[in-house]
Amino acid sequence: MKELKYVGKSLVREDSYDKATGKTIYVGDMKRTDMLYAKLVLSEKAHADIEIDRSEAMLVEGIEAIYTHEDVPKVFYNSAEWYPGIKGIRDELILNNRARFVGDRIALVVGSSKETVEKAISKLKIIYKELKPVIGLKQARKDEVIIKENTNLAFSKSINVGNYEEALKKADYVIKDIGTTPKVHHAAIEPHVCLAEFDYQGNLVICTPCQVATQVQMHVANVLNIPLNKVRTVKAVMGGSFGGKSQPILEPIVAFAAWKLNRAVLLYMDRTDVITGTVSRNATEIAVETAVNKEGKILGRKVEVRVDGGAYNTNASNVTMALGKKLYRLYDIPNQTFEGKAYYTNTLPGGTCRGYGSPQGHAVTEVNIDNIAKKLNMDPCEFRLLNLVDEGAKDLTGAPEIGNAKIKECVKVGMEAFNWKEKRDTIKNKSADRYAYGVGMACGTHGNGYKGAYPDFTNVDMRIYADEGAIVKIGVHDLGCGTITTLKQIAAETLDINMEKIRITEADTFVTPYDSAGTQASRVTYVCGGAIKEAGKKLKAKLINAFCKLKNVPIENVETANGYIYDKNSTEEHTYGDIVTEYEKHFSESMSISLEYKSPANPASFAAFFAEVKVDKYTGLVDVIDCLAVHDIGRAINPMLVEGQIQGGAQFGLGMALYEQMKINKNGDVKSNSFSKYHIINSTSMPKVKIILIEDNEPYGPYGAKSVGEMATVAPAPAIINAINFALDTNITTFPATPEVIVNEILKKGI
Amino acid sequence: MIIKLMVNDKMVERDVDPTKRLLDFLREDLNLTGTKEGCSEGECGACTVIVNDKAVASCCVLVGQVNGDNILTIEGLEKNGELDIIQKAFIEKGAIQCGFCTPGMIMSCKALLMKNPKPTVDEIKRSIEGNLCRCTGYTKIIEAVQQIVEERCNNE
């Protein structure tokens, strides 16, 4: 293979200069002449009818408007839908007169400054007529109090492959586990924020750190009943999302205010607003039973999942099914039944969150896998190696093929590098009175886009300019991961133009070509990167053709290098720009191309995560001493950025394993409503994550690449729990394993 | 109240409400929006600036409390078009993802290196324990500072 110049290199991100100097303008930093500030008023009760007396608040100097339910359009929508073809259950309104969770939107206050707005909020008289709240899955299932219509059951579906009941009959052992995973706050350090204004062309502009600009456009146009092509969503710099800014939460309401007032309005949230008033990872209860024979082969598995969907439908069906489908893509299980149910509760709605169902699904099933190995007296890695999918495996549910699956290699390489066998055999010798040591591991899988489930294509316009520079117009969203740099590397490689000479757009619905599904579902490098590679290939062919025609050179003699094109038998050199201009002059055509790229496949990405822990038996505190992530990534376009994803993903996973959960009491009050009460891992509790990348070329990925960002957050949590269970000889299946959980388990066992 | 203080080596004199948070004073009155707000309660470190050589959370300080003091913000690190060594290391090492924690993170590292030019890994970790980053897992941030220390040791 020709040596690559850009792909595979740890190149520095262009945007990091401005970020390192504080010059980058995030939406919260934006100012407009005559701009107004707005803040939402969020319900303090989980379930209540609301009356608001705003008379006194309106008297605050500088207050422009206070909107409540009565003032806004009553158009129901489902914020999780990203194109009109998804006909979900539409039960959200931009402002409510019945609150269904603590944090539900009940009013919007708009004024000349933040101070003014906050002063007015403190003067609002809110009368809550409380209803009984439904908190937690157990209460939801009882259907004694019903949140909407006639049942709290929001969704129910199963997936069946083979015949689990038959498998049970043949099994030597059946290993059962029940576990729970928490609601997790995304905790992007940038709080949600959004600016709406009119531009000189009459567009209602929504400037927002979003993941799917067309989704914002669709909801705003729908709620305000204005044409789609008059709503312009501009993707702003993103101060972190992880799925939390994927569903439009602020956009429809701030658009309404700007539209009503014909002024620029900036809607901001503080941390408590973000924790209580946006979305969270869905909490789950998972029951798994696995039938195995004594040789160590999984014969069948049944997984029942109950998802806490929160107060609105949002992604209840999608996340439940996404969770279920992943369970068919990691192990070769001929008979498997998945039953998924989602319920409404009076807690904040579920939303997309890094890994989308995979972290929850794999959490409990990976602990179960360890328990099977234990039962069979096998090493958990060896047991996995007997059952993990192979290269070219089919997804038995009929979903797209699994692709070049290298998970077995991940496990083998990881065992070696982590010194697994020896550690597993000897680590417990280190345990003394107070401290118990253990090692554990887990595997996980995630996808590469939507193919097989939803339309997955993107449009791209690419042009080479007269000065050799190129522009790539595509509707992507850099969420902070360095997407633009990655995509530039792909463009530079295919066009053979210096990276500094390439510019790539982010989504702007008035300007950039259509993209079917936005920056979610781990689809950008794989699908949008694939599109850029395809466009680059075609554009370069066009350039070469033009050169041949203009200079009368046979195509086999043409060579390019860094924006130069030449006949290898001649000393004459031409810049791409020369050819672009000459071509325009003689053939009346531009050096550009537009294409629509349909994702050709949806393979699985994989990872194995190994961890060593030290558990303080007195306090229940866990120290992760060492960890290793081995990723089947196809090819790393930019290894430095890939490592950043894996390290950040591990931090997310460690949080889910040990600390992070939204604490909601029986009244629905959110106890963990600030960073002092919701702990994300800081520098002193984060171990260094060692990384090994398995790069074995995913056939349809651009230069062989596949996804990593979401994948990285799947395996760490169960690996840590497995390590704790090994250290203590327990069977913890509760995530997170907080000190309380661990101490209880220790007391129960009397160790 | 008339407040006089040095901000990034420039004398600033303003008539402001002394109970205004330093963070708001910087962002709103001086338009220094590099300093960020992530939690408003001293927990995330996004608002970190250096006051008289010490890293402080500017969301927890009132401008009246820093009257006469010397303030350094992220905007003041670049000198004559040359980035600070920490800024360079962050960029080269890939320590910046979404960048929202970055200004505060860099200011905490700056304060550390001002008093301790060759910190150990533990000291680096401790100096940024009040700076939350959700993107990086801290590894590359710590490595960036380590790289500076290593270079310093090699140059001796």
Ligand code: FES
């Ligand atoms: S905003 Fe000051 S510490 Fe978070």
Ligand code: FES
């Ligand atoms: S880079 Fe995003 S929070 Fe640190």
